Amino acid sequence: MQSSPTTKPLSPRKMGAINGRGLWTLYVKEVRRFMNVFSQTLLAPMVTTLLFLAVFALALGGAGRQAGGVDYILFLGPGLIMMSMVQNSFANTSSSILIAKVQGNIVDLLMPPLSPAELVIGVAGGGVTRGVMVGFVVALGMSLFVPLSIHNPGFIVWHAVNASLMLALLGLIGGIWAEKFDHIAAVTNFIITPFSFLSGTFYSIERLPENWSFIAHLNPFFYMIDGFRYGFIGHADGSLAIGFFLVLAVNLFLGFTAHRMIATGYRLKA
Amino acid sequence: MQHTRRPRLARRYGSVNWRGLWVLYSRKAVLRFLRYGLESIAGPVVSSCIFVTVFVLALGGGAPMSPDLTLAQFVIPGIAMFTLAQVAFDSAAVMIIHDKQEGIIEDVLMAPLTPFEITLGYCLGAATNGLITGGVLMAIFAIFIDLPFSDPMMAVGFAFGGTVLFSLVGVIVGIWAERWDHFSAAETFLVMPLGLLSGTFFSIDRVPDGYDWLLLGNPMFHAINGFRTALTGHSDASVLAGGLFIAGLAGLLALLAWRLFAIGYRIKA
Numbered sequence: 001m002q003s004s005p006t007t008k009p010l011s012p013r014k015m016g017a018i019n020g021r022g023l024w025t026l027y028v029k030e031v032r033r034f035m036n037v038f039s040q041t042l043l044a045p046m047v048t049t050l051l052f053l054a055v056f057a058l059a060l061g062g063a064g065r066q067a068g069g070v071d072y073i074l075f076l077g078p079g080l081i082m083m084s085m086v087q088n089s090f091a092n093t094s095s096s097i098l099i100a101k102v103q104g105n106i107v108d109l110l111m112p113p114l115s116p117a118e119l120v121i122g123v124a125g126g127g128v129t130r131g132v133m134v135g136f137v138v139a140l141g142m143s144l145f146v147p148l149s150i151h152n153p154g155f156i157v158w159h160a161v162n163a164s165l166m167l168a169l170l171g172l173i174g175g176i177w178a179e180k181f182d183h184i185a186a187v188t189n190f191i192i193t194p195f196s197f198l199s200g201t202f203y204s205i206e207r208l209p210e211n212w213s214f215i216a217h218l219n220p221f222f223y224m225i226d227g228f229r230y231g232f233i234g235h236a237d238g239s240l241a242i243g244f245f246l247v248l249a250v251n252l253f254l255g256f257t258a259h260r261m262i263a264t265g266y267r268l269k270a
Numbered sequence: 271m272q273h274t275r276r277p278r279l280a281r282r283y284g285s286v287n288w289r290g291l292w293v294l295y296s297r298k299a300v301l302r303f304l305r306y307g308l309e310s311i312a313g314p315v316v317s318s319c320i321f322v323t324v325f326v327l328a329l330g331g332g333a334p335m336s337p338d339l340t341l342a343q344f345v346i347p348g349i350a351m352f353t354l355a356q357v358a359f360d361s362a363a364v365m366i367i368h369d370k371q372e373g374i375i376e377d378v379l380m381a382p383l384t385p386f387e388i389t390l391g392y393c394l395g396a397a398t399n400g401l402i403t404g405g406v407l408m409a410i411f412a413i414f415i416d417l418p419f420s421d422p423m424m425a426v427g428f429a430f431g432g433t434v435l436f437s438l439v440g441v442i443v444g445i446w447a448e449r450w451d452h453f454s455a456a457e458t459f460l461v462m463p464l465g466l467l468s469g470t471f472f473s474i475d476r477v478p479d480g481y482d483w484l485l486l487g488n489p490m491f492h493a494i495n496g497f498r499t500a501l502t503g504h505s506d507a508s509v510l511a512g513g514l515f516i517a518g519l520a521g522l523l524a525l526l527a528w529r530l531f532a533i534g535y536r537i538k539a
Contacts, residue, residue: 044455047462052466055466055470056328058476059325059329185309189317190313194316208327
């Protein structure tokens, strides 16, 4: 008998209820994916946002225009930060899933021992990280020109994370649904951009005619931007409590939807 | 055995290969664009309409840009011009980068087309796409906003000049770019700043003293100013000088694009 008791035979890796290492690997892969091209994913949004800021500042002509009880530029700043965050979290997850699908390497996500919940958390986590990092970089660039002050950091963090998460989950769902790049371009053009532009980033909702302001109050993007802006300037157009719980509820719903899509293999598994 | 049929001859053409040029222009550039009509036309049109809405809502009631125009009348020509230039740029650059990446640029290089014809085909194709989008956009705006259209021929002229200029920029960026990152970099750091800081959204007297040259040196400013003058009769700067500036710059860029195709820069190994 030539047994070697010193080496144990290889056995499958054991893991508990959560495959921590797998989840971490997926998350790091998602983060590295955008950090690899940071000039496109972090610097470009900053430049575009600062251009928007310059345009609006010039268009105002420096008059002492007010919105929401503060100078217009202070009102606009947080809205622009939020807008760049939501656009980037959406772009991150949607492109990640869609490129993987088109190139066929989506199987590398589906084959490993990762549960649908772990897939959702890993991919969405990458999107949230990009959104929050973009928001931070944009805020940093903006603070050179605009005296941003912080009124309530809790609201800033809560809405930054939840808004990024909401759009990351939407991007995940969109990426699973889309079959071609045209589809995702259509979602961006006809859903994400209109919602983010028409949500009170640029104007106080009080300026809208009566019926329109009712519609604006149904837009979850409005509450994200409003709550986030409250964290900076201490003034909100809508109800803070509704916003606080609405984003959470929408995220739970979207997370559940994404989970079901992956679990049933909708447009992922043949 | 007798050969009754004549042997086939090579197709003859004069100094310009018109049929080849037409195929490059129509099939490769314009039809490809129209095939994705929803995204390629409706996308920019929707974004522009949103821009106008947001801008008028945000700034309405403030100090007017000029005494004789409403805010919407001031902003719309600029946004339309910016959109058509951007579509022309995107269209030209995406076409060439796509062809390079798929390796089908050889089909264009192998065909009996001179570098000049290739430049012309790509450039006019992209410009046409920009003008189609701009036409749809202006048709929509004309329904909602009162635009005098005081000089239609000049409007067409400046629209044409602006789109040709930016499609040439797109051709050059397309030749230069090796990856999609390069294209997005050009769009973010060149086209967007030129478009946004161009007097679309503000008149030149809003610019702080000493920074006027930023606007006056921007071809987009002249394209927009000329187009706005043609539509509304309000001018921020000399229209003639602007037109000459655009024409001169477009000539220079056309020369550059032609040379790049001729030497095969980043196209021929």
